[in-house]
Amino acid sequence: MADFRLVNPEGWEYDLQSVYSAYIGYFQLHNIPWYDRTWGQFFETFEQFLGFSWPVIAVTDSSTGRAHIVTRLTTVGAFIKMIKTRFGETLPTPDNMLKVTHFETSQRHLRNVADWATYKKLYTTLPAVALAAFKTRIRAGEPKAIRELWGKRDKTFLAIDFEWSERNPATFLEWGYAAVRCGHLEAVGAWPPMPESNYRKGHYIIGDYVDKIVNKHCPTYPWQYAWGDSQVIPRTKLPQIVQSVISSLASPDTETTANSLVLIGHGVSSDIQRLEEAKIKIPHNVLIVDTASFERALFNAGERGVMHDPKTGKHRAQGSTLSLGGLLHSLGIDPPCALHNAGNDAFLCLLALQKMMEPGTATPMPDTDARRKPKAAGLVMAPPMPVAFMGHLTVVGDGYWKSLGGSGSPRVRERERGMVDGVTDEMGLMRMGSKYGSMSPPEIGGSWKDDGDKEKEGWFKSAKGVRLGTK
Known part of the structure; x- marks a missing residue:
């Protein structure tokens, strides 16, 4: 296992164990007494079959998301040639081998498997391979993967948003979040979630900078949080507060299983960067959903129909990305509160995701009788x-x-x-x-x-x- 090199995954498409299984099925179908043949030793067990020394890589199937140990068709040909050379008989290429369409595009580690211990050791890495691919699919906004994630109803979705100074991104002005614990709601029969009562939410204003640092190009509206009370805090306490919210919702970090926490944001890369700058720890197995990427993937797949740019009146171009406000309007949601308030943006981001998953979700309305007080x-x-x-x-x-x-x-x-x-x-x-x-x-x-x-x-x-x- 220590000796390996990198190879491109193209051409590596046949599950190794399925090659052995296909031969056993072929012998059964055609009544071939392989156990009486001189070459039958290679088919007594899968371990014996591995004795040929098979070059393999680990990939995931793009349609199922399952991880596989795969080899090339040319290697199967080399095995057939070995049987012909050593034993004088010609074996066919079985036609029912499992063909895997690999999801990965980057180079993979090449390993030679010649015994059961090596195969077993490689096999134990498959859950981590599958998780890595699933994280990539979720981050890219793949509709099938995100629908599967939401459909399980066992995750906690946490939408976050930072507002920061235009002059210095390290100067945080606000932070807001909204979370829905799907597993808890499913357990008590409260599905789908009701945003007004089922979202945990919060908004924090940095008292050191409020009304002192003002963004000119994209103003923020710290006092217009519509879904609860804002908390005015010193800047030094923000990392501690954010970390506590994440820790209260996340499960342990493992290499083989996805976290119970799913992080959400619109253009989430910037928010992830802010978390890293503040040295806020996120478990490596946390899945990250970018609602902008998800909506773009839906549009590119033709699932959002024909859309027009409200400014130009022209058809929306393939590959274009909607702002959060544009996404809300495209979903028939007239934002009931000010955008560019961190708490409002986080709440509406989570609402937009739920609306794309559950179109029947009603748009909640904030309490307009009285403004909340920080x-x-x-x-x-x-x-x-x-x-x-x-x-x-x-x-x-x-x-x-x-x-x-x-x-x-x-x-x-x-x-x-x-x-x-x-x-x-x-x-x-x-x-x-x-x-x-x-x-x-x-x-x-x-x-x-x-x-x-x-x-x-x-x-x-x-x-x-x-x-x-x-x-």
């Missing part, structure tokens, strides 16, 4: 206290906030709901004082788009009555 990173040990208003609100005996000039609003118990602005929620995290978790108006720093004057005016009105937010 949480500060630190824990607050002080007892809950109501936010100080300018004498306009008091607490009355029936548990209502009551203003002097109007009706009250119900005060919900702290254990049932997070505290009001300026106090801790059920996790002991301090909520920001303003409506948007920042004491600067929404338009500052280019973090908001499509904000009307009324919304901006509403922000100032809400901040005006808060002692912390008054000028």
